[in-house]
Amino acid sequence: MHFRVFCGTLVTDGQRYTNVAIRIEKGRIVSWERFDPHTVRITPPDVDARERVVAPGMIDIHIHGGGGRDLMEGTPDAVQAVAKHLLKYGVTGFLVTPLTAPWDAIRAAFAAAREVRQHGSEGAQVLGCHLEGPFINPKRAGAQPPEYIVPPSLQVLEEALGSLIDELRIITLAPELEGSEPLVRALVQAGVIVSIGHTDADYDAVTRAIDWGARHATHCFNAMRPLHHREPGTVGAVLTHPELKAELIWDNVHTHPAVAQMLVQAKGVGGVICISDGVAGAGMPDGYEFELWGHRAVVAEGKATLVENGSLAGSVIGMDTCWRHATQRFNWETASMLCAYNPARALGLEGRKGTLRPGADADLAIWNPACQQVESTWIAGICKYTANP
Numbered sequence: 358m359h360f361r362v363f364c365g366t367l368v369t370d371g372q373r374y375t376n377v378a379i380r381i382e383k384g385r386i387v388s389w390e391r392f393d394p395h396t397v398r399i400t401p402p403d404v405d406a407r408e409r410v411v412a413p414g415m416i417d418i419h420i421h422g423g424g425g426r427d428l429m430e431g432t433p434d435a436v437q438a439v440a441k442h443l444l445k446y447g448v449t450g451f452l453v454t455p456l457t458a459p460w461d462a463i464r465a466a467f468a469a470a471r472e473v474r475q476h477g478s479e480g481a482q483v484l485g486c487h488l489e490g491p492f493i494n495p496k497r498a499g500a501q502p503p504e505y506i507v508p509p510s511l512q513v514l515e516e517a518l519g520s521l522i523d524e525l526r527i528i529t530l531a532p533e534l535e536g537s538e539p540l541v542r543a544l545v546q547a548g549v550i551v552s553i554g555h556t557d558a559d560y561d562a563v564t565r566a567i568d569w570g571a572r573h574a575t576h577c578f579n580a581m582r583p584l585h586h587r588e589p590g591t592v593g594a595v596l597t598h599p600e601l602k603a604e605l606i607w608d609n610v611h612t613h614p615a616v617a618q619m620l621v622q623a624k625g626v627g628g629v630i631c632i633s634d635g636v637a638g639a640g641m642p643d644g645y646e647f648e649l650w651g652h653r654a655v656v657a658e659g660k661a662t663l664v665e666n667g668s669l670a671g672s673v674i675g676m677d678t679c680w681r682h683a684t685q686r687f688n689w690e691t692a693s694m695l696c697a698y699n700p701a702r703a704l705g706l707e708g709r710k711g712t713l714r715p716g717a718d719a720d721l722a723i724w725n726p727a728c729q730q731v732e733s734t735w736i737a738g739i740c741k742y743t744a745n746p
């Protein structure tokens with residue numbers, strides 16, 4: 358089975374093209390060809406996207422749930438439900454992101470991720486796991502349950518996860534904690550991305566962690582030591598070290614849009630990765646109450662807060678919101694870098710995911726530029742979601 362998608366606008370890899378048809382064969386993009394939009398005849402199974410923007414499917418490397426479901430439920434059913442939920446945002450791949458919790462719960466989330474990755478997702482593809490904790494600083498725990506924080510230890514991690522450690526792509530940890538150096542070095546050696554987060558590290562501690570091999574920073578600005586002009590903190594170190602890629606929850610709630618813009622300007626378009634950090638309340642209406650890791654949380658005005666103290670508890674957005682915010686401060690080309698190209702590259706999937714160049718998997722999002730909404734989402738050349746069925 359092969360067909361073409363006739364793209365009025367094609368945005369990929371930070372570039373914009375007009376009137377390009379992409380040819381899809383066996384789930385992959387095999388070639389591009391130019392066409393004349395006035396004379397071309399388009400018949401099924403070819404797809405007419407002349408009035409649309411076609412872009413790579415987005416990759417969310419930091420997500421906890423959505424649509425009322427939480428990945429910490431630790432069941433394949435929960436993973437499938439979230440995977441399907443993500444399609445409406447134009448997300449085609451994601452990392453199941455367990456957080457600080459009893460090891461049994463973390464293990465269950467990893468096992469569920471493995472099950473769905475191996476046997477096939479009904480929605481966005483599972484690309485592995487991002488473990489956010491439990492080796493974090495209690496002073497910067499945010500909404501994570503502090504009672505399950507433990508000191509950094511490779512032995513503890515290996516014993517807890519066993520062979521499931523193969524699913525680990527990214528780990529968020531606080532590098533200033535005693536014992537983190539051997540853990541960071543060993544994980545980096547094993548090909549895991551070490552991301553600095555939920556941390557009180559000062560500038561020098563971050564610099565040391567980079568020497569050990571740390572390469573990411575988790576939801577930059579949130580749950581990390583802030584910037585002061587005489588004490589640059591974690592934030593100042595992230596802004597000035599090109600080795601570190603910075604995650605950004607671009608919901609305009611966790612960070613002011615001007616600060617998000619500043620981050621992209623400081624790091625360059627290749628240095629920032631948008632994430633949703635979505636929780637179970639993502640995509641749910643205002644007033645929706647849900648259980649969030651032992652607390653009650655409520656959705657209101659584009660955010661989720663803990664009922665007991667009003668503190669921010671993850672986001673309720675999808676990646677499409679990050680994309681829109683990036684287009685507002687920059688443009689569609691930049692959005693394609695922050696939301697698709699950069700996360701795919703970070704995971705070592707450059708050329709296969711996060712791009713629509715020939716050779717890539719045919720994972721794409723077709724946008725209606727008038728309302729800036731995702732209209733359909735395709736995985737391996739198959740339409741998995743359409744906004745107007």
Ligand SMILES: [Zn+2]
Nearest residue numbers: 419421489634
């Ligand atoms: Zn998170």
